[in-house]
Amino acid sequence: MKAEDHRKYTKDFKTLVNIVMLNTLGFFFMDFLIPIIARDRLEATLTQVGLIFSVMLIGFMISSFICGILTDIIESKVILILIGSFGRGITYFIIYFSILFDQLIGLIISNFILGFFVGFFWIPLNTLISEKSYKDNRAHAFGKRQSRSAIGQIFGTMAGIGLFYLGIFLNNHFIMFLGIPIYGITNILAGILYKLKIDESDVISKKIQISQIDRELEKVKDLEGLRKSSDSLNDNNTKNQSSKLIKSKIFFVGIILLLAVVLLSNINGTLAKPFINIYLFENIVDNFLIATFAYLPAGGFATLLAPKMGKLVDRLNPSLAIIILSASGATITWFLINTPYIWVFSILLFFDIAIVMTTDLLFSSLLSRISLTHRGKILGMSNTFINFGAIIGPVLGGFVGDLLGSRYPFIISIFVELCLIPLYLIVIRLLVPNLAEKSQIDDRQIKEEIHI
Numbered sequence: 091m092k093a094e095d096h097r098k099y100t101k102d103f104k105t106l107v108n109i110v111m112l113n114t115l116g117f118f119f120m121d122f123l124i125p126i127i128a129r130d131r132l133e134a135t136l137t138q139v140g141l142i143f144s145v146m147l148i149g150f151m152i153s154s155f156i157c158g159i160l161t162d163i164i165e166s167k168v169i170l171i172l173i174g175s176f177g178r179g180i181t182y183f184i185i186y187f188s189i190l191f192d193q194l195i196g197l198i199i200s201n202f203i204l205g206f207f208v209g210f211f212w213i214p215l216n217t218l219i220s221e222k223s224y225k226d227n228r229a230h231a232f233g234k235r236q237s238r239s240a241i242g243q244i245f246g247t248m249a250g251i252g253l254f255y256l257g258i259f260l261n262n263h264f265i266m267f268l269g270i271p272i273y274g275i276t277n278i279l280a281g282i283l284y285k286l287k288i289d290e291s292d293v294i295s296k297k298i299q300i301s302q303i304d305r306e307l308e309k310v311k312d313l314e315g316l317r318k319s320s321d322s323l324n325d326n327n328t329k330n331q332s333s334k335l336i337k338s339k340i341f342f343v344g345i346i347l348l349l350a351v352v353l354l355s356n357i358n359g360t361l362a363k364p365f366i367n368i369y370l371f372e373n374i375v376d377n378f379l380i381a382t383f384a385y386l387p388a389g390g391f392a393t394l395l396a397p398k399m400g401k402l403v404d405r406l407n408p409s410l411a412i413i414i415l416s417a418s419g420a421t422i423t424w425f426l427i428n429t430p431y432i433w434v435f436s437i438l439l440f441f442d443i444a445i446v447m448t449t450d451l452l453f454s455s456l457l458s459r460i461s462l463t464h465r466g467k468i469l470g471m472s473n474t475f476i477n478f479g480a481i482i483g484p485v486l487g488g489f490v491g492d493l494l495g496s497r498y499p500f501i502i503s504i505f506v507e508l509c510l511i512p513l514y515l516i517v518i519r520l521l522v523p524n525l526a527e528k529s530q531i532d533d534r535q536i537k538e539e540i541h542i
Contacts (some may be wrong), residue, residue, distance in 0.1 A: 099224040100292045107219070107238045109287070112280035113175060113211065114239040115246030116182065116273030122367050122385060123250070124197070126378070132194045134367060136496070140488030143364045144481045145198050146205035151477035158470010167214035168284050174214075175281025176206025182274030184490025189267050213470050214469035216454070221293040229404045229455040236399075236447060244272060251382055301357065325486075344520030345460070349475045351513050352453070356479030358506040359446070361487040362423075366439075369496045375432050379500055384436040399448040403453070408522065411452055413513045419445045420507045427500045456521060 128134040128142055161167055181204040188196030216232075223231035250269035257266025362369075367385060375381050419442065426438045460468050487499035 093196040098224045098227045100289075100294060102287065102289050102292060103219075103222045105287050106215075106222060106284075107234050109216075109280050109283050110235055110238045111173050111242035111245075112276045113178075113295045114242035115276050116250070116270065117239065117246070117249035118243040119247045119269060120185075120273070122247075122382065123254075123366055124201075125364055126371065127189055128194065128197065131189070132197070133190060134194060135488070136368070136491040137485065137488040138194070139368070140364055140484035140486075142198055143360070143484040145386075146201040146208075147360075147367070147477040149202040149205030150208045151474050151481065153206045154213060154470050154473035154477060156470075157213045158467050158473065161214045161217050161470065162467055166290060167218055168288055168290060170210050171218075171284050172281040174207050174209070174211025175277045175284070177210060178204060179274040179277035179281070181207060182222075182277065183271050186267055186270040186274075189270070190263055206351070206370040209470075209473065213473060220292070224294050225459055227404060228459065229451045230401050232451050232454045233399055233401070236451070247382075250437070251379075255379070263321050300429075328506070340520055344517060348456075348517045348521060349472065351510065351517050352472055352475045352515070353479040354506075356476045357483045357486070357509055358479075358503050358510070360480040360483030361490075361503045361506075363487075364484045365487060365491055365496060365499060369427070369500070370435065372496060374430065374435055380432065388448065399444065399451055402448070408452060408456070408518045409515050412449070412518065413450070413511060415445050415449045416507055416511045416514065419449070420504045423500055423504050423507075427497050454516075460521070 124142060125139050128139050129136075136144070157170060160170060164170065166371050181200055184200040184203065185197065187193075188200050215235075219231050219235055220228065246269070249272065253268045257263060257268070367381065370381050370385065375384070422438055422442045422445065426435065426442060429435055429438065457468055457472050490498050490502065
């Protein structure tokens with residue numbers, strides 16, 4: 091890690107995000123493969139495909155609520171990550187055998203179990219990332235996590251595709267899907283490495299807190315200055331209490347609206363997402379290999395840009411950023427479902443994934459700075475609403491797709507995305523002035539709003 095990075099991240103931050111590569115080897119391949127297998131091999135309807143994703147998120151929602159509380163209570167967050175990694179690893183084996191024996195119900199149940207252990211992994215991990223990164227670089231920190239995830243996904247997908255086609259060549263289904271249990275083993279290995287390599291006592295917030303205390307002690311060394319400060323505080327006590335009460339009410343309303351927006355945006359975001367590869371197969375190209383190589387560069391390279399996107403988010407006014415991202419996302423989705431060319435589809439998908447990822451980084455940064463003492467609960471609560479929205483979205487999108495056609499989930503998502511922009515702006519306006527950790531961009535935005 092560079093010398094200047096020690097002011098932004100702890101010494102073991104790089105190790106923390108690097109291990110993520112082992113956890114994410116199967117993300118892309120599984121996301122791409124499961125809907126195809128369920129649709130073609132297990133003859134599932136679009137509604138049933140949506141249900142596979144929804145039950146996983148039901149499990150995630152349940153564990154998010156539990157793990158959000160545990161993250162703030164239990165001293166060791168790494169223990170929770172270890173449980174999540176082992177649970178996910180074992181579940182990959184259950185998914186493998188469900189596919190081999192053509193068990194749709196087994197695939198649905200195993201995805202629920204997978205989702206449950208996902209909460210035990212991501213919430214404490216995101217909390218550790220927040221604690222081990224400076225507030226002005228928080229989106230960049232989450233971007234680094236995304237970048238390592240992308241590297242893992244690329245290598246995992248190459249291995250998965252290689253085994254898949256080797257299995258086809260040998261006419262051996264055990265080899266075709268062998269990548270899935272391998273992903274399980276790497277998850278278990280990652281959990282062990284977190285336990286061995288990560289120092290939970292090394293956090294940025296403690297260093298900053300000690301520095302702030304030292305500065306405050308310097309200010310009050312003069313007893314006369316201390317007495318004057320005390321008198322001034324007493325004179326303004328009533329005004330401060332009234333001001334704090336108003337701010338706390340506004341902040342509470344802002345959090346409620348934020349959770350509502352998170353719910354709506356994730357219903358909309360997952361309305362079409364599970365069916366994009368099915369849409370690709372049914373409307374543009376029916377060759378698995380060609381479709382994979384059209385899909386892989388878009389997802390992989392877009393995620394590799396996450397640190398750069400994170401830096402951009404850290405420097406942009408949040409309100410301006412959300413307007414640009416939402417309008418661009420809606421426009422690109424429209425072109426995505428109106429092109430007959432596979433190479434154009436791949437390019438548009440690249441930008442679409444990059445925009446979705448950048449929006450996630452923006453909100454991850456905001457959520458991580460709402461509270462220091464209740465960070466785990468905030469992240470857990472937000473994940474509960476994220477998952478609740480993502481439970482409704484795939485089932486609703488699948489129903490619409492079965493009823494009206496595979497294009498309509500995408501069309502509906504475009505209009506909803508544009509309608510959500512005013513709500514995004516209201517939430518940002520209410521939350522930013524009251525964040526526990528304010529970045530320099532936040533302070534600048536507050537000053538501009540005061541002048542207005």
